[in-house]
Amino acid sequence: MAIDFELSEGSKLAQAHYHDIALKQMRPISRKYDLREHDLPVEWVDYWWNEGRFGTKGRSEKLTEGFITICLQAEELCWGDAGLYLRMPTPALGGSAVSSAGTKEQKQRFMSKFREEGGHPIWGAMAITEPQAGSDAAAIETTADFDPDTEEWILNGTKIFCTAGEGASTADGGFVVVWATIDKSAGRGGIKSFVVMANTPGMELIGCEKKLGIRASDTATLRFDNCRVPKENLLGSAEVRKKDPTKTGDKGFKGAMATFDASRPIVAAMATGVGRAALDFLKEELENQGVAIRYDAPPRELTAIERDVIEMEAELQAARLLTWRAAWMMNTGKRNNLEASMAKAKAGLAVTKITQKAVQILGPVGYSKKLLVEKWMRDAKINDIYEGTQQINQLIVARRILDYPSAMLR
Amino acid sequence: MIDFEPDEEQALIIETVHQFAENEIRPVARETDETGIPPAGVVEAAHELGLVANALPEAQGGGGARSAVTGALIAEELAWGDLAIALSILSPALLGFPVADFGNDAQKNELLPGLMDSAFVPGSLAIVEPRFDFDVYRPETTATRDGDEFVLQGRKCQVPWLDGGTHLVVIANERPSTASSSGPPASGHLAAFVVPRDAAGLLAEPELLMGLGGLPTVELAFERVRVPASSRLDAGDDDLRRLIDRGRVALAAAGVGTARAAYEVSREYAKVRETFGQPIATRQAIAFKLADMAIEIDGARLLVWEAAAALDRGEDASRLARLAWDQVTRIALQVADGAVQVFGGHGYIRDYLPELHLRNVAGFSSFEALALV
Numbered sequence: 171m172a173i174d175f176e177l178s179e180g181s182k183l184a185q186a187h188y189h190d191i192a193l194k195q196m197r198p199i200s201r202k203y204d205l206r207e208h209d210l211p212v213e214w215v216d217y218w219w220n221e222g223r224f225g226t227k228g229r230s231e232k233l234t235e236g237f238i239t240i241c242l243q244a245e246e247l248c249w250g251d252a253g254l255y256l257r258m259p260t261p262a263l264g265g266s267a268v269s270s271a272g273t274k275e276q277k278q279r280f281m282s283k284f285r286e287e288g289g290h291p292i293w294g295a296m297a298i299t300e301p302q303a304g305s306d307a308a309a310i311e312t313t314a315d316f317d318p319d320t321e322e323w324i325l326n327g328t329k330i331f332c333t334a335g336e337g338a339s340t341a342d343g344g345f346v347v348v349w350a351t352i353d354k355s356a357g358r359g360g361i362k363s364f365v366v367m368a369n370t371p372g373m374e375l376i377g378c379e380k381k382l383g384i385r386a387s388d389t390a391t392l393r394f395d396n397c398r399v400p401k402e403n404l405l406g407s408a409e410v411r412k413k414d415p416t417k418t419g420d421k422g423f424k425g426a427m428a429t430f431d432a433s434r435p436i437v438a439a440m441a442t443g444v445g446r447a448a449l450d451f452l453k454e455e456l457e458n459q460g461v462a463i464r465y466d467a468p469p470r471e472l473t474a475i476e477r478d479v480i481e482m483e484a485e486l487q488a489a490r491l492l493t494w495r496a497a498w499m500m501n502t503g504k505r506n507n508l509e510a511s512m513a514k515a516k517a518g519l520a521v522t523k524i525t526q527k528a529v530q531i532l533g534p535v536g537y538s539k540k541l542l543v544e545k546w547m548r549d550a551k552i553n554d555i556y557e558g559t560q561q562i563n564q565l566i567v568a569r570r571i572l573d574y575p576s577a578m579l580r
Numbered sequence: 581m582i583d584f585e586p587d588e589e590q591a592l593i594i595e596t597v598h599q600f601a602e603n604e605i606r607p608v609a610r611e612t613d614e615t616g617i618p619p620a621g622v623v624e625a626a627h628e629l630g631l632v633a634n635a636l637p638e639a640q641g642g643g644g645a646r647s648a649v650t651g652a653l654i655a656e657e658l659a660w661g662d663l664a665i666a667l668s669i670l671s672p673a674l675l676g677f678p679v680a681d682f683g684n685d686a687q688k689n690e691l692l693p694g695l696m697d698s699a700f701v702p703g704s705l706a707i708v709e710p711r712f713d714f715d716v717y718r719p720e721t722t723a724t725r726d727g728d729e730f731v732l733q734g735r736k737c738q739v740p741w742l743d744g745g746t747h748l749v750v751i752a753n754e755r756p757s758t759a760s761s762s763g764p765p766a767s768g769h770l771a772a773f774v775v776p777r778d779a780a781g782l783l784a785e786p787e788l789l790m791g792l793g794g795l796p797t798v799e800l801a802f803e804r805v806r807v808p809a810s811s812r813l814d815a816g817d818d819d820l821r822r823l824i825d826r827g828r829v830a831l832a833a834a835g836v837g838t839a840r841a842a843y844e845v846s847r848e849y850a851k852v853r854e855t856f857g858q859p860i861a862t863r864q865a866i867a868f869k870l871a872d873m874a875i876e877i878d879g880a881r882l883l884v885w886e887a888a889a890a891l892d893r894g895e896d897a898s899r900l901a902r903l904a905w906d907q908v909t910r911i912a913l914q915v916a917d918g919a920v921q922v923f924g925g926h927g928y929i930r931d932y933l934p935e936l937h938l939r940n941v942a943g944f945s946s947f948e949a950l951a952l953v
Binding site: 171172173174175176177178181235238465466467468469470471480481483484485487488489491492494495498499502509512515516561564565567568569571572574578579 | 581582583584585586587590649712713714715716717821847850851861862864867868870871872874875876878879880882883885886889890893898899902903904906907910945
């Protein structure tokens with residue numbers, strides 16, 4: 171092994187492939203579904219279901235770079251449109267949860283429909299956040315009670331901010347992974363995740379949020395009212411550990427949290443895509459105006475804009491490389507909990523600032539809805555919030571670098 | 581394939597250099613800065629590791645294993661011990677690398693073996709000039725052709741000047757002949773010259789800087805210094821721009837090492853210093869500052885590695901070197917300042933290291949080519 175910053179041929183092909191999709195399938199409808207907030211972006215969803223998801227079929231898997239390639243896909247498609255990316259019919263975070271905590275049988279049962287040809291578009295989603303509990307996932311109040319007569323779990327509670335929750339809860343074949351406690355007194359040890367298939371009686375779609383950005387994404391509120399799921403749909407074991415479950419072999423809470431180690435680099439890559447969209451546009455616009463960025467000019471001779479652009483580029487590239495490092499660690503089987511949070515924290519904040527700066531530099535044009543720059547600024551901000559806010563990721567990084575258990579740093 | 585793992589040899593070098601930095605450099609960092617005298621035993625001992633010699637050409641007895649990535653890894657670890665001592669240890673490369681890259685056989689045979697002798701011989705490179713409006717690509721120090729000689733005229737500063745050195749490399753603005761030598765040159769045409777330290781008309785004045793106390797540097801005045809035409813290295817404008825990139829990558833790596841040192845000492849301090857009965861590291865105001873430091877250091881390091889890897893592939897790395905350089909200049913200051921802040925009042929006291937780190941990294945906005953990869 172040796173330090174190397176060159177993408178494999180497979181990754182480069184994938185990058186070009188997804189860039190093309192972003193340009194041809196996403197950008198043309200980007201504004202349309204920003205304005206029509208809760209409409210299903212039919213042309214995009216159909217495209218992805220019928221063609222997009224098979225895009226890399228036939229290409230040698232050996233040439234790709236696992237999670238790095240997934241990150242490249244996320245970056246390119248979010249360069250296209252982050253909201254539409256989140257609306258793709260895929261297992262998404264629900265799939266990540268099943269992959270990291272599910273059995274082989276569960277993976278087959280829940281995921282195979284996403285790979286089969288034909289059928290109709292379906293979605294996966296993960297429901298964690300509740301009206302009173304977001305970042306503090308252990309404080310959730312949704313309950314799961316076991317009914318020994320039917321061998322079913324009965325879910326009760328309300329989930330909010332469930333990305334792709336409309337599609338996942340209403341299109342037959344899709345599913346929502348729901349976090350619930352089976353023993354409130356056990357704290358984190360009592361929290362388990364359950365796969366609830368779309369249209370299961372007792373799961374009700376209450377509605378979708380009206381948001382600052384990523385308006386093409388269905389951010390749902392779901393109510394669970396005596397919603398029964400078979401016991402085979404529990405991810406991990408039903409055993410309640412009174413000890414800190416992150417320190418034991420329990421795949422329940424730990425498995426659920428491990429989902430984030432895989433998903434945070436992807437979210438960081440998504441963020442990088444939105445930031446790059448704004449930066450690419452800004453540089454192109456400056457070039458059209460005859461403003462070239464002089465990378466070799468002494469700092470005192472740089473214009474304010476050149477200085478801004480160079481800093482934006484450095485910040486974006488730092489975010490991208492931290493993301494690739496976390497993804498590369500996934501590939502090599504190294505524990506990347508720290509690095510995943512570093513990437514997410516860096517990327518979320520970097521692109522928030524980059525897109526805001528782009529709007530500022532481009533003045534009235536940047537603020538206008540004639541262009542997409544203002545949209546990218548609104549879309550970018552979510553990356554500093556979801557999948558662990560900036561502060562939650564700082565907290566995780568801080569605990570790790572200080573070697574503090576959670577009780578010592580809250 | 582994207583890969584962030586140093587190879588086996590690099591891993592061994594990192595380990596060796598880190599141990600050296602921890603056991604030999606760090607314990608004398610403070611004293612060296614206070615006295616301004618490089619710790620001879622330490623620099624000599626580091627010389628025995630062959631860090632520079634390993635990268636010099638085999639034809640002159642070197643290891644022939646020049647790699648910008650490896651150079652960056654070394655610079656970070658050494659600077660983690662202390663920036664000034666790191667730059668002293670690496671100084672032979674300031675003469676050795678330009679001569680190896682652009683010298684003729686006679687120059688290589690004359691100058692390189694000495695840098696690999698058992699005794700440490702420092703190198704030196706003069707590039708920065710003492711002006712507010714200094715532009716590294718358009719130096720005002722001129723080299724004017726006069727028959728078989730060049731006449732060097734101008735001023736340089738931040739020139740490493742450790743005892744025992746014999747030659748230095750001077751970056752100047754080359755002019756065709758004495759006929760057109762009026763006023764400052766309009767456009768840059770960079771050239772590099774090997775100049776003996778005892779050349780007639782070369783005056784060295786020791787300088788005092790905010791930081792780098794342990795690295796002796798001088799301000800140089802070139803008063804019609806005559807050197808034979810053959811002392812001009814065979815390097816064009818583009819070559820020397822690449823040399824500047826190599827300086828930026830090396831310095832950026834050293835900046836990452838310095839920032840890492842500041843971050844680590846403040847992290848350890850935060851775990852033992854208590855307020856209201858708890859270590860200050862348990863407070864988010866401190867813990868989050870430390871987390872941000874860790875994130876920025878890692879991000880900057882990867883930018884440095886990426887630029888170094890581009891250099892090793894022989895690509896034009898000037899944009900990547902600039903990004904890494906700018907990022908390190910910015911975050912190293914942020915980190916070192918944060919470290920002083922974590923220490924509170926003690927951070928301002930010269931018993932502790934953060935104030936030294938802060939003074940050292942403040943120089944990165946003006947440093948050029950104080951080290952090379």
